[in-house]
Amino acid sequence: MPRIPETELEDLKRSVDLAALVRSKGVELKKHGSKDLAGLSPFTDEKTPSFIVTPAKNLWHCMSSGQGGSVIDFVMHYDGVSFRQAVELLRTKNPSLYKSAGPVRKSSVPKLPPAVEFDADDQTLFDQVLGYYAKRLHENPSAIDYLKKRGLWNEEAIERFRIGYADRTLGLTLPHKNRKDGAEIRTRLQRLGIYRESGHEHFNGSLVFPVMDEGGAVREIYGRKVGSQKSGIYHLYLPGPHAGIWNPECLKSPEIILTESIIDALTFWVNGFRNVTCIWGTEGFTDEHLEAFRKHRTQKIYLAYDRDKAGDRASERDAERLQSHGIECFRVKFPAGMDSNEYALKVTPPEMSLKAVLSGAEWLPPSPKGYGATGGKGLGHCVPQEGEIPFRVKDQDTRASSSNLLAANLAADAATVGQDIATKGKNASEDELRAFGSSRETSPALKLSGEDYLLDLGPRSYRVRGLQKNGSLEVLKVNLRLVCEDRFHLDTLDFYRSKDREAFVRAAASETTLEPDLIKRDLGKLLLALEQVQEERIRAATEPQPSHPEMTEEEQAEALELLRSPDLLHRILADFESCGIVGESTNKLTGYLACVSRKLDRPLAVIVQSTSAAGKSTLMESILAFIPEEERVKYSAMTGQSLYYLGETNLKNKILAIVEEEGAEKASYALKLLQSEGELTIASTGKDDQGRMKTEEYHVEGPVMIFLTTTAVDIDEELLNRCLVLTVDESREQTKAIHDLQREAETFEGLKRKVERDRILSVHKNAQRLLKPLPVVNPFAKQLTFLSDRTRTRRDHVKYLTLIRTIALLHQHQRPLKEKDGLEYIEATRSDIEEANRIAHEVLGRSLDELPPQTRRLLILLRDMVDSRCREEKVTPDVCLFSRRQVRRFTGWTEFQVRTHLNKLQEMEYILPHYGGRGQSFVYELLFNGEDDGRPQMCGLLDMTTTKTSSIENNGSSMKEAGSSIQRASNEHGSSIWKNGSKPSNQGPSGRNGHQPGENAQEGAENRKAS
Structure with a gap:
């Protein structure tokens, strides 16, 4: 039996008042000492009070009988019931519990109301x-x-x-x-x-x-x-053979999803696929199932059995039975070892993943040893019927002759039909007239429907499936279905094999009652049309495809003009604004540069962090829109092994964007390796041509730029130190600016902006295509400095150097191409380092903060709130306590945001909780004194604006020789990137002005630790 959870039992023992329960049985309890109650024992004839109840512990003890325990034990002993019955009585609080006349030894009468009527059928x-x-x-x-x-x-x-x-x-x-x-x-x-x-x-x-x-x-x-x-x-x-059809309403649909179990079928049902039923395990396909499908004229069944050996074996067996009755079968291909429920849970959202796996179901061709071969009239029935006319040409199977012979047959057939119609005159049927008219067309038009081709000839409708699987002009094997009114025939045939054509004509004529000659003529017309489509498709596939659309001279000139702009970074930000992406200056520029770094041997990686609905996906989409489609790959989710099988060069120098980091949780290890090692290698088992097991190696080449988004407050440390972390601006000012832009989109100016956006994106995509993966040399590399007080800066330092190289690479059309010792390269300049420093202050400085960006922002807001209240109430901060409700009111944040980040601040000892009394909420005391304003900064970077040229360009110079001319960059956000006084929106918390960083890396580190 199912075990009652201990938590539920403990709750029951605490919630039921034992004293009241005992009194309800007629036992009078009086005060006994300071903590207990005493009365006559209901279990013995003792005349002195020996039954003790301790209300504080909700326990009892009978000194005369030696029994005792909780409320459950009392009900068991008093009413003579089992443990579970006592629990149920206390759960339901049945009135009979309090009306028992006295204790019994063993009760055989149920104390719970009966669940069934004893005289029911x-x-x-x-x-x-x-x-x-x-x-x-x-x-x-x-x-x-x-x-x-x-x-x-x-x-x-x-x-x-x-x-x-x-x-x-x-x-x-x-x-x-x-x-x-x-x-x-x-x-x-x-x-x-x-x-x-x-x-x-x-x-x-x-x-x-x-x-x-x-x-x-x-x-x-x-x-x-x-x-x-x-x-x-x-x-x-239930005992006995299986019976019934689960969800019989599904039989009204011509297409049915068939699973192994009710759990799997219910998975489809709750996700919107109501035409689903199930069998009873892999051996549970019953005659009742088959009869139900036949009776309701089911046309197509998707076999969504488990993806294992038993499921595959059952699919083949059940498909043969279904196909023998003219039912088309498809095998739903889940990942190996999975069933539909496991797949729906792992690949989210389930309604989309299930739809995708159904769309990719594999068609199962009828087996040559199917049930129809034994005399039935299913798809395997190919026995010639008396009076049927076979093809005139039966001994030619090669492509070179079959088409011409069929064309000759068509001409002869047309002449025969024409003579017959001329003889019959007005008595000729409409079908014959259409047949004659269509026979004069050598290549009727095919209609494309998804991956299928359709051909309608009067009341006859042909559907061709599987043409795309033919990779040679020597084969034309397809799945062909003929439907005429309410009759149909379905089979697989190779149009270049006369035996296949003859078999199809005989079987189709028997199933549809059409004349064999009419079907034969239709096949001839269909063959000519399919040959034309097949030739065009194979020709297009074999022709070399350009890696990207070719640019016109005008488009190339516009792209070069952009790349040669003296204020290129400012131009990029201005184009973002023109495209309707307001604010987020540092985030947009950093994301854009990270995408450019895909051309380097060690690209940057970016993860955008924000709360839900703050716009992280919009930020990523807006940046990716500037990158050519052929140079980026985007997924909503990834399975654990999916990266290993993407193809050897499918990701090389491209962007891999994943909408939610949680969707790639299973592939996180592979993502980290791809970022660190620049490649992936996996050994997997497979089979050779003889069916023997062998080891196969799969290799995926990098480098690849990884772009992720997440709503998580705490990011995995291994992922964090590999990526640049961008946080979305969630300030009220940014929200107001977004609202203004959304309203403007509804106006005529918004329409003009949309047209202009397409032009701008086209220019940037062409500019990206003109960038070459050139080596970058930094002549100032040895003079650069970086914070070294912690080991994680080893990776941050690489990000910093890569950022400099990326900025230089973006400006390659403005730099001379140098050559030395046979190697070509471009050089980074002072301005590249200056711009990298300004970005590093905010982006890399944020990564060294012990608090997540949004938590840091709340801390600063709390400091402002407490300061304001202290001034108003004229109190000190240590007595100015605040509640969560006050924080929500001051910040405008949601309850979830406030609770999450306050808990983080409490863990990091920035606030101290003060708990109230019973039924009271608790309040907090702010321990943060504001010495560290939380402004993003990277101490220890070389200030290129004050460094003497001679000390840098002298190859033999050292830090000592450069002397005091080498200084650290101050944490100022003004930059040549943002001109005319326009500064970027601060993605981190707004700190107080006047904070001065340390004079060197060690001093900066000590200041941060002190705060």
């Missing part, structure tokens, strides 16, 4: 039992958690399919079998399969899924054990 009894199970489901957290864990907690589904939970309490509502009515009802329930011969509930501890017919009668019940089972048995059914 079998179906009514089933309904009442299932109704009781359905009620118990909502009262069992373990069952609810299991459904939620499997993604199946859906109120509509639970009500529609009457899902319940058998927690062994059904027997507590029935009389014991030592009573007549108890023996009778238990015998009936045993005959129905609800009880076993041992007297236990059959589905004890199981979720219950009834299978009912269209009239509501129960045909089968499936039980799924919740929790681990020592026996290893998790699946239960």
Whole structure:
């Protein structure tokens, strides 16, 4: 039986007032000492008070009988019930609990109301039992958690399919079998399969899924054990052979999804795919299933069985049976070892992932040893019928001759049909007239529908599938379906094999009752049309495709003009503004440069961090829009091994963008390796041509620029030190600016901006295509400085140097191409280092902060709030306490944001919680004194604006020789990037002015530690 959770038992023992319960039994309790109550024992005839109750502990002890315990023990001893019955009595607080006349030794009369009517018929009894199970489901957290864990907690589904939970309490509502009515009802329930011969509930501890017919009668019940089972048995059914069709409403659809189990079928149902049913395990495809599909004229079935050996074997076996009755079958290909439920849970959102896997289902060709070959009239039925006319040409199978011979046959057929129609005159049928007219067309037009080709010839409709699988002009093997009114025929054939054509004509004529000659002429016209499509497709595939669209001279001139702009970085930011991306100056520029770094051997990586709906995805999309489509790859989610099989060079010097970092959690290890090592290698097992196992190596070349977004407050440390972390500006001013821009988009100016945006993006994409992966030499590299007080700066230093190289690479059309010792390169300039310093202050400085950016921002806001209140109330900060509600009111942040970041500040000892009394909220004291204003900074960077040229350009010079001319860059955000007084929006918290960094790297580190 399912174990009652200890937490629930403890809660029950605490919540029920033991003293009140004892008094309800007629036991008078009086004060005994300072803490206890005493009364006459209800279990003995003792005339002196010996029954002690301790209200503080909610425990009792009978000194005369030696018994004692909790409220559960009292009910067990007083009412003579089992442990579980006592728990149920206390749960439901049944009035009979308080009306017992006296203690009994053992009760055989149930104290809970009966769940079923003893005189009900079998179906009514089933309904009442299932109704009781359905009620118990909502009262069992373990069952609810299991459904939620499997993604199946859906109120509509639970009500529609009457899902319940058998927690062994059904027997507590029935009389014991030592009573007549108890023996009778238990015998009936045993005959129905609800009880076993041992007297236990059959589905004890199981979720219950009834299978009912269209009239509501129960045909089968499936039980799924919740929790681990020592026996290893998790699946239960009613005794006897399987019966019924789960979700019979699906049979109204011509296309049906068929799964192995109800759990898998329910996964499709709750995600919007209502045309789904299931079999009873891999060996559970019954004749009733087949008859139901045949009776309702099902046309197509998607076999969504588990992707394992048993599932594949069952798919092949069941497909043969279905195809023998003219039902088209497709195999849904989940990842190896997965079923539909596991796949839906791992690849989210499930409604999209399930739709994708259904769209990619593999068509299963009819087996040559199918059931129709034994005499049936299914797809395997190819026995010639008496009176059928075979093709005139039967001995030619090569492509070179078949087309011409078929064309000759078509001409002869047209002449024959023309003579017949001339003889019949007005008596000729409409079908014959259409056949004659169409026979004069050598290549009728095909209609493309997805990957299928359609051809309509009068009332006859042909569908061709699988043409794309033919990679040679020598083969034309397709899946062909002919539909005429309510009759159809489906088969696989190679149009270049006369035997295949003859077999199709005979079988199709038998199935559709059309004349064989008419079908034969249709095949000739269809062949000519397919040949033309096939030739064009293969020719297009074999021709070398340009890696990117060719630019006109005008487009190239516009792109070069952009790349040669003296204020290129300012121009990039201005173009972002023109495209409707307001604010976020540092983020936009950093993201743009990181995308340019894909041309380097060690690109940068970027992760955009913000709360939900703050605009992180918009920021990423806006940056990627400036990059050519052929140089970026974007995914919503990735499985653990997917990166290893992307192709050897499919990611080389490209951008790999993943919408949510959580969607790539399984592939995080591969992403880290790809970023650090620049390549991926995996050894996997496969089979050779003889079917023997062998080891195959898969290699993915880098470098690749990785672009991620996340809503997580705490980012994985290994990922954090590999990436530049950008945080979205969540200030009110930024929100107001976005609102203004959104309103402007609805005006005529917004329409003009949209047109201009397309032009700007086109120029930038062409400019990116003109960038070459040139080596960059930094002549100032040895004079550069960087903070070295912690080991993680080893990677941050590489990011800093890469940022300089990227800026130089972006300006390659403004720099002379130098050559030395046979090597060509461009050089970084002072301005490149200056611009890199300004970006590094904010981006790399933020990464060295012990607080996440949004948490730091809240800390500064708390400092402002406390300062304001201290001035108003004339108190000191140590007595100026504040609550979460006050913080929400001051900042305008949501409850989730405030709670999350306050907890972080409490962990880092920036605030001190003061707990109130019972029923009171607790308040906080701010411990942060404001010495460290939280402004992003990178201490220890070389200030290129004050360094003498001679000391830098002298190759033999050293730091000592340069002397005091080498200084550290101050933390000023003014830059030539943002001209005319326009500064970037501060992505970190707004600090106080006047903070001066240390004179050297060590001093800067000490200042930060002191704060």
